[in-house]
Amino acid sequence: MPIQRGCIIALIVFLVCSLHPALLLESFAQSAAPAAEAxxxxxxxxxxxxxxxxxxxxxxxxxxxxxxxxxxxxxxxxxxxxxxxxxxxxxxxxxxxxxxxxxxxxxxxxxxxxxxxxxxxxxxxxxxxxxxxxxxxxxxxxxxxxxxxxxxxxxxxxxxxxxxxxxxxxxxxxxxxDYLTSVLPFSKDYEGAPASTGNFNFTSLKSDTTRLSEQQEMDLNGQVRAIFAHNCYSCHSAEKIKGELRLDKKRMALKGGKSGAVIIPGDPYKSELVRRISLPHNHKEVMPGKGKKLSEHEIELISFWIEKGAPWPDNADQKSVFRVAKLEPRMPALPAASNALQNPIDLWVNKYFEAKKAAWPEVVDDRTYLRRIYLDIIGLVPAPEELQAFAQDTRPDKRAQWVRTLLNRNDDYAMHWLTFWNDALRNDYTGTGYITNGRYNITDWLYTSLKTNKNYNQFVKELISPTKESKGFIAGIKWRGTINASQRTEMQAAQNVAQVFLGLNLKCASCHDSFISDWKLKDAYAFANIFADTTLEINRCDKPTGKFASTKILWQELGSIDSTAPTAKKLQQLAENLTQPKNGRLYRTIVNRVWAQMLGRGIVEPVDAMDNEPWSQDLLDWMASDFVSKNYDLKELIYQIATSKTYQLPSVGIKDANKIIAQDFEFKGMLRRRMAAEQFADAVSNVIEPVFPDSAVVYNPFKNANAEEGEQPEFIFARASLVKNNSFLTALGRPNRETVSTGRESRANLLQALELTNGDRLNEVLKKGAENWKNKYTNSEDLINELYKRALNRGPEPKELKAAKEVLGSSPSTEGIQDLFWAVVLLPEFQLIY
The missing domain is CATH 1.20.120 (Four Helix Bundle (Hemerythrin (Met), subunit A))
Incomplete structure (x- = not known):
């Protein structure tokens, strides 16, 4: 099949691939810097x-x-x-x-x-x-x-x-x-499906006339209030009091609204609340009036609560209906070591497996492990010579030794992890804001910090209380301007710091009291005041309130902020307070992010919601405390993960992405994932043809005056992490970095089908590589063997060799070699990190 495909064929392929998105992969970038916004x-x-x-x-x-x-x-x-x-x-x-x-x-x-x-x-x-x-x-x-x-x-x-x-x-x-599926009874999105009710099971108590115990009353009340919080607070809480009814506090809920009491303790049939939530979905009086109708199970739960007298213990209002992760660090005692398991990570996972009655699978083979650590640590595919050397290494701890060697390849390590931090810190090489000088590039600082393995606490300090070189994360937010009152630049800075370093979403609380957490509007403004030159007036949903919040950290136990100090001083105080060892949340968040980067899914998921339940609280707590005790060393954290038996387990494929973030997720090993766009680009460049984009396309960190004179990169081609953003990269999954991005979608999308089947950039690289390989190899079998060794770290199977020979013929042509390249780089074996 010729590599230059017609438009009709490309469109048909792209539609067919829409049925099989797992076959697709992010490719790499071509340069086309976006024009300034007009x-x-x-x-x-x-x-x-x-x-x-x-x-x-x-x-x-x-x-x-x-x-x-x-x-x-x-x-x-x-x-x-x-x-x-x-x-x-x-x-x-x-x-x-x-x-x-x-x-x-x-x-x-x-x-x-x-x-x-x-x-x-x-x-x-x-x-x-x-x-x-x-x-x-x-x-x-x-x-x-x-x-x-x-x-x-x-x-x-x-x-x-x-x-x-x-x-x-x-x-x-x-x-x-879920617009269509929510009305299908067999769908997981079905509107009438029972909702989760936590640990309290009232079914067996329906016919029981005895009084609930104190703990049962507390649990039942908590679940009813959770339903109120997720479905009713948007209209009936301190933020908005529709019909003079509030359901967020005991006294007000039992008092009722403009039309009188809506809850009659002991009699659900006379309670207006039960009548309203039981009405048909399209009834004008149904509650909630916005969003989905309550499920039958939720209606039954509220009715049962009222039947039991609407128990609302006096101390219940002080108890959060949302899970709140503890702030302080915790170092649980390690389970006992065994001959087979020495790495502390494995000891905790072994305890988890025992609780789940799961057995340890056999670890992956050398080839799989080597490709895995190369891609995860330096972002490259190992060369055939490196795989051979690894196979011949007879040291009993050779896997740990090779991990250490890769971590010591400082340039490659920095180039690979630059992508991770560029996404999180909104750092890019071009785009909106650079022309107006309202946005600042931090690449020199970031590259140097990664290359020198700067301690994470210092890394965070220099981003929050920035130097001239690192101010892009805080000061660079100003290029977006004041979108509205709840999204002014100081609030955006507060949101970004909370999200990246603390795994906390403050966006809801920036406009009104949050309906998904306990954070209040005044909390968000108090935190934003740290980044402001003056005290900010609180705006609720873009409307001024005439009120002002104090200036403080989200967790006051971490310390205070001098509200009268200049902004630079306030930021310094914030940096010192947040990076204290006693801020367990900061270090749990980074441990969780690195774990997710290397194993495909965080111990807590999503990684920006650190109040969610981890699948192993002990593992998360221990790793965070150990990270602090080892001087906040990110490379040591990566080393411990990569040398664990847990990391070496066979990868697990999950077809339904919703199961990855499900509350009942069970850890079985690393999730199988695709290479990122930059990894795929580097792999193709390294295997097929080194790519040398011109200097206008690639950001050059070696021009920095801080770099040692005469220093040169250790890589022989331009790494994709240095390529400036463009429409091609954006289409293939790289975020535009105008907002914080702490994770990329691992599933392919339809746009990638066009790029991989008919994209100019990929075709040009494969064509140029084919021309060079044609001049180097006159024998088809030699060319095929070399390609498989470079791309897949193995020789071709007999049937693969036969098929490849049929493509190339006795005398390889440029077009035939190009087609073979295309077929190999689209193999899941090449694309996926197993």
Whole structure:
């Protein structure tokens, strides 16, 4: 198959691959620095916003045409033909218009994400296919090419399918991904499905007339209040009191609202609250009025609570309905060591496995382990010579020795982990803000910090209380400006520090009291005041309140902040207070992030929600305390993880991404994951052809005056972590870094299919590599063996060798070599970290 594919084939491949996203992979970047943002002409925005209106027209017309076409299968020239033709004519033209308006909307508004990518490209493909459908129809009708009837019908039905897919994902953007599935009884999103009720089981107590114990009352009240918090507080709490009813405090909840009491203790049938939550979903009086209707199980739980007298212990209001992780560090005593297990991580995992009655699998082989540590520690695929040396190493601790060797490759280590920190710290080499000098690059500081393995506590201090070189994380936030009162630059800085270093989401609490945690609006403003030159007025949902918060850290036990001090002094105090050893949350957060980076899933997940339940609290606590005791050394943390038997277990594939963040997640080993875009780019460059983008494309950290004179990089090609951001990289999964990004989606998306099957960048690299390999290898078998050793760290299997020879022939051509390269780099064995 020639490497230069036609547009039609590419679009069909991309649609087929939409059914198998796991086959795709992030590729690498081409340079195309985005232009500075300009003021948008109002007409373009107006036209773009006509897309949701216009898009429904071709959907209905093309679907109706396809349905009617089914009735003409036996006789093409039926009485329905004029109507079908008209539907196809108008549908094809309107599909093009809708696609154009959609692209205009995308270019003028701030949309993004995988769902958008699927919607966008299926929409474009459908518009393209509708024109092909129309072309065949015109040839049949005007040129009487009857032989095209089957092709016309096939493409029409395929177009109808495509427009349905595009429409579904468009609805997902506006109504949520579970919009359709939530009404299906067999769906996990079913609106009537029982909700989780924690540890309290009231089913067995329904017919029991005895009084609940004090602990049962506390547990029952906690679960009812959790339902209130997630479903009712948006209208009935201190932030918003609709109908004069509040459900967040005992006295106010039992008092009721404007129409009187809504809870009659002991009588759920007379309680207005039960009546309201039991009404049909579309009833005008149903509660909650916004969002999903309560499940039957939740309604039963509230009814049972009222039947039991609506118990609300006096001290219950002081008890959080949300899980709150402890702040202080904890060093649990290690389980006893055994001959087979010495690494402390393994001792804790062994205890976890015993509790789950799970057995230890056998560790992976040398080849798998070597590729794993190379990609995780320095981001590169090992060379054939390195694999051979590893195989011949007879030292009993050779795996630990090789991990140490990789960690000592300082340049490669820094280049690889630069990507991780660039995402988290919003550091990029170009983009909005650099032209206006409102954004600051911290690459020199970051690269040097990683290369010298700066202690993490000092690393954090220099970002929060910055030097001139590291101010981009705090001061660089100002390039975004004041979006609204709740998103002013000081608040954005507070949100970013909380998210990156403390695993805490303050975004809800920046506008109103949070409905997903105990953090209040005044807490967020008090923290934001540390980053402000003056005390900020509290704005609730962008409305001034006339109130002002004090200046303090989120956890007052970490210390105080002098509100009268200059901003630089306040930031210094914050940096010192946050990095104290007693701030267990700071060190649990970084341990969890590194664990997630190397094993595919955090001990706590999501990694930005550190109040969630870890699958092993003891393991997390011990690792965080050990990290502090070892002088905050990130390389030592990586070494301990990489040398554990736990890390060496076979990888685990999970088809349903929702199970990864599920509360009942069970750890069985490293999650199988794809290479990141930068890793894939470096692997292809290293194996096929070294890439040397020009100096305008690549950021050069070696120009820094702090670098030693004459110092040169240890790598022979430009690492992808240095490539400036562009539309190609963004499409393949690299975030735009205008906001904090602490994790990348490991599943492929449809846009990547186009890049891997017909992308210019990949094709050019493979073509150039093929030309060079053709000059070097005249024997097909030698070329095939070398490619497999470099790319997959093994020789080809007999059937692979036979198939490859058939592609190359006796005298390899550039096109044949290029096709073989393409086939190998798209193999899951090459793409995935097993």
């Amino acid at each position: 003021e948008t002409f109002w007409l373009w925005k107006f036209l773009g916003r006509l897309h949701p209106l216009a898009v429904h027209f071709p959907v209905s017309l093309l679907l109706f045409a396809a349905v009617l076409e089914l009735f003409t299968i036996r006789q093409y020239q039926s009485k329905l033909r004029p109507g079908i033709n008209l539907l196809v004519y108008i549908g094809a033209v309107s599909a093009l218009i809708a696609a154009g308006l959609g692209l205009l909307l995308f270019s003028q508004e701030e949309y993004g994400g995988d769902v958008l990518a699927v919607h966008q490209w299926t929409g474009i493909a459908t518009a393209f296919l509708s024109i092909i459908t129309l072309s065949f129809l015109l040839m049949i009708e005007r040129q009487h090419q009857v032989s095209f009837v089957k092709a016309y019908r096939g493409i029409l039905f395929f177009t109808a399918f495509g427009v349905s897919v595009a429409g579904h994902y468009g609805a997902s953007l506006t109504h949520g991904s």
